[in-house]
Amino acid sequence: MKADPKRVLTGSHFLNGNHSATEGALAAGCTFAAGYPITPSTEIVERIASRFPQVGGVFIQMEDEIASSICLQGGVWAGHKSMTVTSGPGLSLMMEHIGLAAITETPCVLIDVQRTGPSTGLPTKTGQADMMQARWGSHGDYEIIALAPSSPQDCFDFTIDCFNLAEEYRTPVFLMSDESTGHMLEKVVIPEADKIDIVERKYYTGSEPYLPYKEEANGIPLMSKAGMGHYYHITGLTHDERGYPVLTQPVQKQMMKRLMGKVNDNVDKLTRVERINLDDADVAIVSYGISYRIALKAMEMAREKGVKAGILRLITCWPFPEKVVEELAKNFKSLVMVEQNFGQMYYEMDRVSNKHCNTFLCGSAGGDVHDPEEICNTILEAAK
Amino acid sequence: MAEKKSKKKDPKEWGLEIDAEKCKGCGFCVEFCPKAVLEMSGDFNAKGYHPPKIVDIDACTYCDMCEMVCPEFAIWETSEKHDKKAHIADEFIRMDRMPHIWCPGCGIGTVVNCLVKAMQDAGLDRNNTQIVSGIGCTGRVAGYVDVDSYHTTHGRAIPFATGLALGNPDLNVIVVSGDGDLTAIGGNHFFHAARRNVNLTVICVNNFNYGMTGGQVAPTTPEGAIAVTTPYGAYDKPFNIPFIADSCGAVYVARWTTYHVRHLQNSIKAAIQKDGFSLVEAISPCPTLYGRRNRLGDGLDSMKFYKEISKRAKKEHTTADADIAFQEEILVGKFVDRERAPLHEAMDASFKAKLGDKYAGWPVPG
Numbered sequence: 201m202k203a204d205p206k207r208v209l210t211g212s213h214f215l216n217g218n219h220s221a222t223e224g225a226l227a228a229g230c231t232f233a234a235g236y237p238i239t240p241s242t243e244i245v246e247r248i249a250s251r252f253p254q255v256g257g258v259f260i261q262m263e264d265e266i267a268s269s270i271c272l273q274g275g276v277w278a279g280h281k282s283m284t285v286t287s288g289p290g291l292s293l294m295m296e297h298i299g300l301a302a303i304t305e306t307p308c309v310l311i312d313v314q315r316t317g318p319s320t321g322l323p324t325k326t327g328q329a330d331m332m333q334a335r336w337g338s339h340g341d342y343e344i345i346a347l348a349p350s351s352p353q354d355c356f357d358f359t360i361d362c363f364n365l366a367e368e369y370r371t372p373v374f375l376m377s378d379e380s381t382g383h384m385l386e387k388v389v390i391p392e393a394d395k396i397d398i399v400e401r402k403y404y405t406g407s408e409p410y411l412p413y414k415e416e417a418n419g420i421p422l423m424s425k426a427g428m429g430h431y432y433h434i435t436g437l438t439h440d441e442r443g444y445p446v447l448t449q450p451v452q453k454q455m456m457k458r459l460m461g462k463v464n465d466n467v468d469k470l471t472r473v474e475r476i477n478l479d480d481a482d483v484a485i486v487s488y489g490i491s492y493r494i495a496l497k498a499m500e501m502a503r504e505k506g507v508k509a510g511i512l513r514l515i516t517c518w519p520f521p522e523k524v525v526e527e528l529a530k531n532f533k534s535l536v537m538v539e540q541n542f543g544q545m546y547y548e549m550d551r552v553s554n555k556h557c558n559t560f561l562c563g564s565a566g567g568d569v570h571d572p573e574e575i576c577n578t579i580l581e582a583a584k
Numbered sequence: 585m586a587e588k589k590s591k592k593k594d595p596k597e598w599g600l601e602i603d604a605e606k607c608k609g610c611g612f613c614v615e616f617c618p619k620a621v622l623e624m625s626g627d628f629n630a631k632g633y634h635p636p637k638i639v640d641i642d643a644c645t646y647c648d649m650c651e652m653v654c655p656e657f658a659i660w661e662t663s664e665k666h667d668k669k670a671h672i673a674d675e676f677i678r679m680d681r682m683p684h685i686w687c688p689g690c691g692i693g694t695v696v697n698c699l700v701k702a703m704q705d706a707g708l709d710r711n712n713t714q715i716v717s718g719i720g721c722t723g724r725v726a727g728y729v730d731v732d733s734y735h736t737t738h739g740r741a742i743p744f745a746t747g748l749a750l751g752n753p754d755l756n757v758i759v760v761s762g763d764g765d766l767t768a769i770g771g772n773h774f775f776h777a778a779r780r781n782v783n784l785t786v787i788c789v790n791n792f793n794y795g796m797t798g799g800q801v802a803p804t805t806p807e808g809a810i811a812v813t814t815p816y817g818a819y820d821k822p823f824n825i826p827f828i829a830d831s832c833g834a835v836y837v838a839r840w841t842t843y844h845v846r847h848l849q850n851s852i853k854a855a856i857q858k859d860g861f862s863l864v865e866a867i868s869p870c871p872t873l874y875g876r877r878n879r880l881g882d883g884l885d886s887m888k889f890y891k892e893i894s895k896r897a898k899k900e901h902t903t904a905d906a907d908i909a910f911q912e913e914i915l916v917g918k919f920v921d922r923e924r925a926p927l928h929e930a931m932d933a934s935f936k937a938k939l940g941d942k943y944a945g946w947p948v949p950g
Binding site for chain 1: 678711716726732735743748750751752772773775931935939943945
């Protein structure tokens with residue numbers, strides 16, 4: 201399925217990351233958004249509020265992030281592709297509803313424009329310390345998918361990818377952006393609508409009674425929506441394929457196996473990485489989001505100093521690309537994680553490196569992007 | 585507020601049926617039958633409850649009081665001529681999930697009964713009818729009503745329902761949840777949805793405590809009442825739910841007890857048919873917890889008490905008069921019925937006015 205030309209702002213633009221994400225959402229076919237103002241994400245919903253009435257869409261500013269994160273799910277079940285937008289403190293408030301979306305298999309997109317934490321922190325400054333929260337913040341076991349953009353162009357492209365992944369896997373999908381990327385102005389090329397592939401929601405159209413959680417061949421149940429006459433029941437309680445709560449261990453095991461398997465069995469398909477100069481490198485940097493771009497500079501600086509560094513850029517942060525990183529760990533003496541926190545994806549990298557190599561962290565307290573000199577020093581340290 | 589009298593039924597065309605196995609022995613039907621048709625029997629059903637038995641069928645006027653008040657959908661009128669074989673709930677309840685989890689003597693089943701009747705009377709398009717619940721005993725309502733239904737998170741049925749209502753304004757979205765769910769954790773959402781006049785019908789079953797979790801104090805627990813987290817008596821002023829709904833801007837506000845089945849049905853029907861935020865509060869017994877902790881007897885004792893102490897609101901009454909003190913008068917009736925554009929209409933009108941031709945219109949769900 202191709203994008204609707206009326207919703208695609210085809211052309212070459214000078215846009216910030218937040219506005220690009222909005223255009224990505226529109227192009228992807230998002231027609232419902234619920235949000236609450238929080239720096240540094242507000243430009244996204246401001247643009248949505250202005251664009252939706254022009255291209256078709258409902259935006260509602262709710263009374264808080266808790267309301268936003270469940271209102272959007274009502275929008276999904278009404279039949280829309282839905283999203284919300286927030287930053288760290290708002291994401292913290294959304295945790296319960298992330299779990300609800302996971303267990304009810306409500307496809308939706310959450311954009312987190314990360315800022316410095318913890319707590320109120322530095323609201324107008326950048327950070328990458330929500331990575332673990334996005335993955336583990338809600339209670340219980342569940343899987344999510346998360347992509348990390350590094351530029352306004354990525355914000356456009358990856359937002360479309362997020363919507364497509366949400367529909368394909370019937371799961372909440374995160375765009376882990378950050379203040380630097382969100383507020384940075386860069387060239388964004390938006391192609392013709394017929395060059396943009398979008399994944400449509402797959403509805404059950406059979407004549408038998410609808411079973412909302414009946415596993416199809418690919419492990420993902422077919423969706424329904426309000427008014428189709430399916431009279432389904434959707435609940436946050438453990439449920440069987442009828443959607444009815446059945447509060448027993450066997451049903452829990454069955455349900456969890458399928459829920460976790462949706463993502464866990466598809467890690468290879470979901471993995472998206474980029475390899476920069478790894479072929480002749482001695483030290484591999486692993487990075488994502490805005491930190492990846494600073495790492496590019498540090499890589500050059502290290503090479504000038506005689507240390508051959510290369511980068512594995514993570515586009516998919518969750519599920520963590522375990523196989524790719526482990527392979528890297530087997531072929532390199534040292535891996536250096538560069539991220540704007542005290543170590544979050546670092547621990548994933550360290551875990552899968554499995555003692556094949558040394559692991560280093562070039563972290564930060566957040567608030568500004570790394571000084572490339574700092575990263576370069578860590579690379580040099582790692583090369584010893 | 586006189587009630588329209590229902591057409592008298594011809595006894596030759598009607599019969600009465602009891603599904604003894606469904607009964608939980610609450611005794612509501614016996615108490616509320618105006619003609620002493622029924623008595624509790626000495627029999628036991630498989631669960632050990634005493635079901636009712638018919639002792640004087642000739643006295644029965646088929647007023648359907650028993651059918652309406654039964655929380656278990658276990659007694660109903662039948663008629664071959666009028667093609668009625670089963671309880672009216674049969675069509676609208678997921679009978680494969682019966683019996684429900686509510687205690688013997690709990691009023692939630694009665695409220696569901698009234699809701700189903702109201703849905704029928706309102707002539708709702710079943711496909712478009714959506715039931716959204718929160719968490720708690722009343723939160724389980726969504727699981728039992730056979731329409732698109734959603735059992736969401738504690739306190740957040742209203743914002744979820746808002747997503748449905750805005751996502752597709754043709755839907756009839758009904759929120760059914762408890763007093764704790766809607767006014768404690770859900771309070772903020774309640775206020776804003778009323779303020780914005782989101783097109784929702786909200787049925788709040790108020791049993792003065794948190795039932796599902798064991799009887800803790802709620803924002804509606806009357807001062808002095810015992811609850812498990814206020815074992816020496818509740819010390820704060822409870823919410824007056826009609827007053828809050830009214831002051832936040834709800835367009836329809838009514839309160840009844842589960843004794844007032846006909847009024848409850850009619851109010852729910854009116855609320856459903858009304859555009860905008862409509863609230864119906866249903867005061868219900870909680871015999872296992874609130875009732876037991878406060879030595880109020882069983883569900884039937886509570887129902888009889890409601891019958892005695894409910895006072896019909898008069899023209900001079902406003903929602904400000906609807907406070908409830910422990911075991912004192914409960915003001916019931918329709919308090920508010922006014923007109924205001926619901927949220928989606930207000931949004932739509934605003935976009936049309938400001939954008940004219942450039943307005944893409946309200947998005948039809950894909």
